[in-house]
Ligand SMILES: Nc1ncnc2c1ncn2[C@@H]1O[C@H](COP(=O)(O)OP(=O)(O)OP(=O)(O)O)[C@@H](O)[C@H]1O
């Protein structure tokens with residue numbers, strides 16, 4: 001069984017500790033909901049699992065299928081079957097979406113896929129996610145609307161067929177119909193055995209994809225790992241009960257926490 | 273598209289409705305683009321000093337490809353009243369060189385769009401001195417200089433936009449971007465605006481830097497190796513220059529030049 005096991009994981013960004021001892025197991029084929037207030041480390045956890053260079057792991061381990069993945073490069077992790085749909089997918093000017101997808105598909109194949117088979121695969125995937133085909137021929141995410149970017153993430157997931165798909169707020173920016181489309185794709189992949197690790201702030205998506213467990217992260221730690229009824233409760237009451245019932249103080253957002261955490265800070269030295 | 277070789281400065285005689293695409297012989301020193309004509313010119317051989325005079329109301333689309341070891345070159349383009357010029361320069365040369373471009377907007381309502389994409393690698397040392405001078409009213413110029421610099425290469429873009437006193441209502445823009453691949457490579461962009469007239473719209477932007485880490489993470493998270501991801505990003509950076517070439521074979525040649533030199 002390709003199980004993802006996270007033990008006592010600590011990670012920091014720019015000297016600030018964000019993950020403070022995460023313990024968690026994601027079984028293959030399982031759908032898990034990941035919740036928590038803004039800025040408490042959800043995206044950080046997924047990015048660390050995928051190997052984002054910005055985060056430094058200072059303690060703990062992550063194994064997948066029995067292999068220590070923290071010593072693997074990001075592309076190796078992807079080829080092992082992990083996938084991350086980003087909260088804020090990058091716009092990469094000049095890189096044509098379909099060229100990128102083809103390179104990604106080929107990275108997994110012994111032999112390069114034929115043009116015919118590639119377009120067949122792409123055509124089917126664009127239909128699955130009901131994405132206009134011309135988005136595939138444009139520059140990667142450049143000028144895509146918020147919802148189009150999210151659909152493009154799901155398109156990539158369908159084409160790359162991972163074992164565990166981690167979806168970071170895939171429902172943010174999607175209209176009601178699009179949430180249904182994405183949920184349908186998820187259900188279709190669930191049936192084929194794909195596992196899901198899904199961050200969302202809203203019950204709507206979870207209602208459609210039926211997670212078997214709900215995880216709540218507070219202050220960089222998992223404080224609840226239990227049945228999915230927690231989702232409903234958070235949806236209705238917020239996170240206050242965690243303080244009153246579990247006695248855990250919820251660190252307030254600092255002023256800078258409102259700024260989206262991944263990739264929005266403009267660095268002069270970096271070409272956009 | 274059928275091309276005709278231009279051996280002498282006699283475009284006027286050769287030009288017909290069907291014949292308007294010419295490849296320049298490298299020995300030519302001067303080419304006149306007749307007034308009211310619309311010409312496509314292709315240069316695929318290194319040239320020493322070439323002067324192109326674009327006459328009134330003419331439009332010139334110039335595609336320039338350099339792929340050999342050269343020590344430099346010089347191109348002058350003089351643009352008369354109401355004439356339009358578009359230049360696409362794909363530079364895949366190697367060696368140590370200084371390339372000079374002088375654009376002069378001589379007549380009112382003339383315009384010049386300049387696009388350069390340069391790949392600098394393997395100890396190449398390249399300097400591009402690109403200047404445009406606005407000498408008349410309501411003239412327009414835009415320069416886009418894009419470069420990729422790797423393997424101890426050195427690439428310098430120096431761009432000068434000069435608007436003289438009296439060339440009112442003119443617009444001049446410069447944009448330079450150099451992607452530096454490794455620690456030892458050097459990229460320098462020096463955009464200069466010399467504006468001696470008040471009624472002018474001018475801007476310049478220059479970015480020199482390494483590949484965006486977020487972009488790299490995004491691509492590698494889909495299974496592309498770091499080198500494949502870098503290659504794809506670089507390709508995306510240089511590829512827009514293909515828009516400046518009309519023949520499929522030349523587009524393919526440029527693609528394979530990029531791939532080979534990456
Ligand atoms: N480059 C950085 N420098 C400093 N702090 C950072 C940086 N990147 C992230 N952080 C901080 O890490 C913390 C956790 O961020 P993370 O993105 O993991 O939160 P989250 O739980 O996903 O929140 P949300 O629900 O808002 O998406 C935040 O306080 C954020 O500001």
Ligand SMILES: [Mg+2]
Nearest residue numbers: 042043044087
């Ligand atoms: Mg987040």
